[in-house]
Amino acid sequence: MPQALATETVDRLAELFHQGATNAAAARALGISKTTAGDWRRRLDIAPAPQQPAANRSPLTLEQKWAQHARPVKSGHFQWIGRHRADTGTRVFTHHAREYTARATAFIIGNGRPPRGKVTAECDAPEWCVSPAHVEDTPGRTRLREALAIVQGTASTLTECTRGHAAADHRRYDRDGRPYCGACHVITDARKAAA
Numbered sequence: 001m002p003q004a005l006a007t008e009t010v011d012r013l014a015e016l017f018h019q020g021a022t023n024a025a026a027a028r029a030l031g032i033s034k035t036t037a038g039d040w041r042r043r044l045d046i047a048p049a050p051q052q053p054a055a056n057r058s059p060l061t062l063e064q065k066w067a068q069h070a071r072p073v074k075s076g077h078f079q080w081i082g083r084h085r086a087d088t089g090t091r092v093f094t095h096h097a098r099e100y101t102a103r104a105t106a107f108i109i110g111n112g113r114p115p116r117g118k119v120t121a122e123c124d125a126p127e128w129c130v131s132p133a134h135v136e137d138t139p140g141r142t143r144l145r146e147a148l149a150i151v152q153g154t155a156s157t158l159t160e161c162t163r164g165h166a167a168a169d170h171r172r173y174d175r176d177g178r179p180y181c182g183a184c185h186v187i188t189d190a191r192k193a194a195a
């Protein structure tokens with residue numbers, strides 16, 4: 001008897017199988033085990049996915065490889081079910097012998113260009129979300145947060161910080177729309193790391 005699954009999950013599983021997904025691909029997409037997917041394939045009486053000869057298989061694109069490890073969840077969020085770096089917890093995967101981060105790849109998928117600077121999730125689940133629609137690079141994040149600061153009335157009109165760093169080059173805003181100097185932040189972090 002296969003593991004019990006929600007009706008929506010069984011429906012989505014059947015849909016994936018009819019689209020040609022293997023047990024492993026369907027399991028990854030739905031966050032279930034390969035065995036459970038196989039058990040449900042037999043229970044639903046759906047033939048196994050046809051195997052292509054190795055010579056005819058196309059290598060996965062970067063987006064396809066990313067999609068193997070990103071599971072859609074509620075409110076448009078995506079949860080990473082792939083590998084995390086042991087030292088930093090960064091969500092990563094390997095494609096053609098090169099390591100990629102999940103969020104930088106999500107940014108490429110969503111924007112059609114490589115990110116500039118660090119990529120973060122700018123949604124209500126910033127700790128774990130990797131949705132292409134929810135991630136921003138440094139310039140995009142700065143624009144979003146500056147717009148929030150303007151709406152809230154917390155935007156800064158100073159041309160430089162107390163240490164003389166030009167605001168035009170270094171002004172950043174935190175998630176709540178409060179301004180800070182990015183250069184001063186880097187200096188402070190370096191001092192903490194050295195202590």
